[in-house]
Amino acid sequence: MSEITRPSKAELTAFMHTEFPQCPIDIESLAHHQCVVRRSIGVQQLRPGGTVSGPVLMEVADAAMYVTILSEIGLVALAVTTNLNINFLRKPSANSDVIAQCRLIKLGKRLVVGEVTLFSDGDEDPVAHVTATYSIPPR
Amino acid sequence: MSEITRPSKAELTAFMHTEFPQCPIDIESLAHHQCVVRRSIGVQQLRPGGTVSGPVLMEVADAAMYVTILSEIGLVALAVTTNLNINFLRKPSANSDVIAQCRLIKLGKRLVVGEVTLFSDGDEDPVAHVTATYSIPPR
Amino acid sequence: MSEITRPSKAELTAFMHTEFPQCPIDIESLAHHQCVVRRSIGVQQLRPGGTVSGPVLMEVADAAMYVTILSEIGLVALAVTTNLNINFLRKPSANSDVIAQCRLIKLGKRLVVGEVTLFSDGDEDPVAHVTATYSIPPR
Amino acid sequence: MSEITRPSKAELTAFMHTEFPQCPIDIESLAHHQCVVRRSIGVQQLRPGGTVSGPVLMEVADAAMYVTILSEIGLVALAVTTNLNINFLRKPSANSDVIAQCRLIKLGKRLVVGEVTLFSDGDEDPVAHVTATYSIPPR
Numbered sequence: 001m002s003e004i005t006r007p008s009k010a011e012l013t014a015f016m017h018t019e020f021p022q023c024p025i026d027i028e029s030l031a032h033h034q035c036v037v038r039r040s041i042g043v044q045q046l047r048p049g050g051t052v053s054g055p056v057l058m059e060v061a062d063a064a065m066y067v068t069i070l071s072e073i074g075l076v077a078l079a080v081t082t083n084l085n086i087n088f089l090r091k092p093s094a095n096s097d098v099i100a101q102c103r104l105i106k107l108g109k110r111l112v113v114g115e116v117t118l119f120s121d122g123d124e125d126p127v128a129h130v131t132a133t134y135s136i137p138p139r
Numbered sequence: 140m141s142e143i144t145r146p147s148k149a150e151l152t153a154f155m156h157t158e159f160p161q162c163p164i165d166i167e168s169l170a171h172h173q174c175v176v177r178r179s180i181g182v183q184q185l186r187p188g189g190t191v192s193g194p195v196l197m198e199v200a201d202a203a204m205y206v207t208i209l210s211e212i213g214l215v216a217l218a219v220t221t222n223l224n225i226n227f228l229r230k231p232s233a234n235s236d237v238i239a240q241c242r243l244i245k246l247g248k249r250l251v252v253g254e255v256t257l258f259s260d261g262d263e264d265p266v267a268h269v270t271a272t273y274s275i276p277p278r
Numbered sequence: 279m280s281e282i283t284r285p286s287k288a289e290l291t292a293f294m295h296t297e298f299p300q301c302p303i304d305i306e307s308l309a310h311h312q313c314v315v316r317r318s319i320g321v322q323q324l325r326p327g328g329t330v331s332g333p334v335l336m337e338v339a340d341a342a343m344y345v346t347i348l349s350e351i352g353l354v355a356l357a358v359t360t361n362l363n364i365n366f367l368r369k370p371s372a373n374s375d376v377i378a379q380c381r382l383i384k385l386g387k388r389l390v391v392g393e394v395t396l397f398s399d400g401d402e403d404p405v406a407h408v409t410a411t412y413s414i415p416p417r
Numbered sequence: 418m419s420e421i422t423r424p425s426k427a428e429l430t431a432f433m434h435t436e437f438p439q440c441p442i443d444i445e446s447l448a449h450h451q452c453v454v455r456r457s458i459g460v461q462q463l464r465p466g467g468t469v470s471g472p473v474l475m476e477v478a479d480a481a482m483y484v485t486i487l488s489e490i491g492l493v494a495l496a497v498t499t500n501l502n503i504n505f506l507r508k509p510s511a512n513s514d515v516i517a518q519c520r521l522i523k524l525g526k527r528l529v530v531g532e533v534t535l536f537s538d539g540d541e542d543p544v545a546h547v548t549a550t551y552s553i554p555p556r
Contacts, residue, residue: 126523
């Protein structure tokens with residue numbers, strides 16, 4: 001039985017930039033079953049009316065979940081999102097980065113369930129809340 | 140009490156190209172509480188491994204819902220997504236357009252609920268299924 | 279490799295009455311990846327105000343999904359609900375049975391995704407819409 | 418403009434016993450946008466195999482959300498559940514009460530979003546996680 005090699009923050013960052021080039025994120029912190037990621041917002045991420053588009057929020061949440069899972073199971077495994085449920089709560093600021101706080105609720109052998117709370121950087125009220133499930137294929 | 144002016148397919152298309160410039164869609168058909176939209180897929184919409192990224196599927200579903208709602212309530216109203224739940228079912232083809240079939244389940248005064256089934260063009264098995272809720276502000 | 283023995287409607291009905299004694303349902307029809315079940319409503323299923331309680335609707339949807347899955351994979355397998363998402367659409371009638379129409383969207387080896395539309399018997403507008411995921415354990 | 422009268426724990430308990438007689442709960446604690454409720458489990462709440470049934474978990478989560486909302490907006494308002502999303506995480510114990518910890522994520526004028534984490538009393542790993550949306554009718 002092989003040990004899982006936990007990737008470092010630098011390894012995870014490099015992996016994510018290759019895997020999700022359209023959604024460049026910075027990993028702010030990593031902890032047991034948790035992580036915080038930051039996504040800078042430019043004109044490409046905005047909708048008319050001056051707000052971050054919904055799909056960008058979903059993309060950041062998905063990336064934050066992926067980072068948190070990979071930090072637990074290693075970079076080799078291939079996890080795929082099977083379900084994502086998002087509640088949009090407030091209009092995000094057009095001038096702030098998006099911050100995603102992720103926490104795994106269950107890390108099973110086959111299914112991982114987590115939640116992600118999304119903020120506009122500097123505001124304490126969340127702009128969206130996500131729960132998502134990833135399926136981990138058999139080794 | 141004012142009548143709602145239903146927008147034409149051309150008006151809706153123009154509106155969507157302005158409102159969602161990052162997600163250019165073609166409206167294939169419009170019917171009572173239903174529509175079908177098409178999204179062409181290029182390199183920007185793919186992930187390593189050769190598949191359409193999840194956020195692109197969510198974006199197309201969201202746009203399909205928006206088109207269907209606006210075709211019922213008119214272009215003036217401002218509807219916002221409050222909840223979106225997506226189940227990813229199969230790996231989408233990297234070489235096919237994404238087709239989204241939307242159907243409104245409830246068109247209330249304050250909340251609209253609909254479902255969207257997403258396909259890779261030419262395949263009959265869906266790649267994802269979405270239910271979403273939009274909130275319609277008071278006039 | 280053993281063949282799956284599809285249970286008959288009578289076998290499924292008997293199984294459900296044992297497995298879900300608190301939610302006695304009648305199987306109205308069974309077809310490929312689909313079924314319709316009926317749940318009679320008594321005082322125990324109502325809330326003050328004269329409407330069917332939300333948990334009863336969820337229970338009927340869950341039972342309808344279970345019946346549809348078991349009719350495909352056989353009575354031996356043990357499927358468990360992993361996710362259920364319900365949108366409540368209209369107030370159900372206190373005097374009508376609840377009818378649940380279930381359709382499987384994906385029948386995978388590990389995960390099954392389906393949708394259930396719930397009606398008050400005799401009304402054509404649905405009272406609720408459910409999507410649910412079941413996990414099927416390895417044989 | 419009238420002040421909202423916050424109900425006491427005793428008033429909320431009495432209200433819930435009338436409103437949800439099929440799901441008798443005890444309110445363990447109430448705080449700003451939060452509450453903890455307890456539901457005792459008997460034979461009626463179990464499924465064959467010795468586990469608490471899924472619909473009972475959904476019922477307790479729904480009741481916990483309702484208590485938390487009413488403690489903020491008062492007993493007069495009529496809130497209805499519009500969406501409930503539940504992830505089942507682990508098999509609940511047949512011999513333990515169910516504990517539900519609820520937290521409101523957004524308390525808007527029209528929509529309230531909250532999350533509920535469900536436990537078997539004495540275990541620290543949750544058995545299920547719920548996000549739910551309530552609609553509050555115009556006054």
